[in-house]
Amino acid sequence: METFLRSISALNDETRVLLLRFIDTNGECCVCDLQSSLDMIQSRLSRHLKILKDAGFLRVERKGTWAYYSIKTPLERYASETLQEIRVLPITLPPLKKSSDSGVCTL
Amino acid sequence: METFLRSISALNDETRVLLLRFIDTNGECCVCDLQSSLDMIQSRLSRHLKILKDAGFLRVERKGTWAYYSIKTPLERYASETLQEIRVLPITLPPLKKSSDSGVCTL
DNA sequence: TTACTATATCAACATATATTGATTTATATG
DNA sequence: CATATAAATCAATATATGTTGATATAGTAA
Numbered sequence: 001m002e003t004f005l006r007s008i009s010a011l012n013d014e015t016r017v018l019l020l021r022f023i024d025t026n027g028e029c030c031v032c033d034l035q036s037s038l039d040m041i042q043s044r045l046s047r048h049l050k051i052l053k054d055a056g057f058l059r060v061e062r063k064g065t066w067a068y069y070s071i072k073t074p075l076e077r078y079a080s081e082t083l084q085e086i087r088v089l090p091i092t093l094p095p096l097k098k099s100s101d102s103g104v105c106t107l
Numbered sequence: 108m109e110t111f112l113r114s115i116s117a118l119n120d121e122t123r124v125l126l127l128r129f130i131d132t133n134g135e136c137c138v139c140d141l142q143s144s145l146d147m148i149q150s151r152l153s154r155h156l157k158i159l160k161d162a163g164f165l166r167v168e169r170k171g172t173w174a175y176y177s178i179k180t181p182l183e184r185y186a187s188e189t190l191q192e193i194r195v196l197p198i199t200l201p202p203l204k205k206s207s208d209s210g211v212c213t214l
Numbered sequence: 215t216t217a218c219t220a221t222a223t224c225a226a227c228a229t230a231t232a233t234t235g236a237t238t239t240a241t242a243t244g
Numbered sequence: 245c246a247t248a249t250a251a252a253t254c255a256a257t258a259t260a261t262g263t264t265g266a267t268a269t270a271g272t273a274a
């Protein structure tokens with residue numbers, strides 16, 4: 001029950017569903033790419049990314065001070081079903097704006 | 108997004124997951140059967156049953172002053188996947204106590 | 215070391231949701 | 245009609261969660 005509710009409560013927020021869809025669509029993103037693309041402040045993103053990671057939807061890879069978030073693979077069966085559901089939601093995604101390309105965050 | 112989040116937020120509560128599992132296991136239940144079986148007060152049950160119904164997990168059939176709740180059929184694909192997930196959660200269900208058998212609620 | 219950078223965490227506040235007991239509604243019955 | 249019953253809704257309160265700006269942490273580089 002605990003694990004199930006952790007998954008569900010991670011999904012129970014429009015910001016996090018958008019994040020999952022965005023990262024699923026665009027692949028691995030660092031936090032500052034998400035900041036520039038989704039127009040969200042860093043503390044807000046950090047919070048939601050942690051919740052999605054703790055619930056088993058995302059993985060993080062750290063390179064120096066940078067943190068790259070991507071969809072965890074493999075996903076649990078139900079998490080995978082959920083991601084499929086999120087893939088077909090009629091969401092208008094903002095385009096990916098890479099502010100990490102130069103190796104320095106261009107914010 | 109709206110519909111998806113309505114489903115998710117309906118699931119985001121231990122009481123409602125328990126209700127789904129209980130009704131799925133025991134079949135159609137009236138509110139007072141749930142009161143006696145789950146030891147919950149009526150207003151609390153009424154609230155949660157409404158949320159589950161509005162999210163498309165339950166249906167209601169009214170007979171006189173009684174309301175019988177059961178799992179809606181057919182369920183949407185994702186709702187059905189979710190119910191399967193709930194079926195395998197390690198929950199200890201209390202036994203069904205029918206307080207509606209005599210036609211009068213024996214509370 | 216010091217300064218800088220990207221991210222994480224914290225504190226304060228606002229909003230959303232759950233619980234309870236009281237009230238209301240709808241239906242049935244005398 | 246008046247009364248009773250089952251369920252729904254409401255009002256008050258408590259708890260949980262999201263947002264923001266400030267601060268802390270960890271890594272990098274001078």
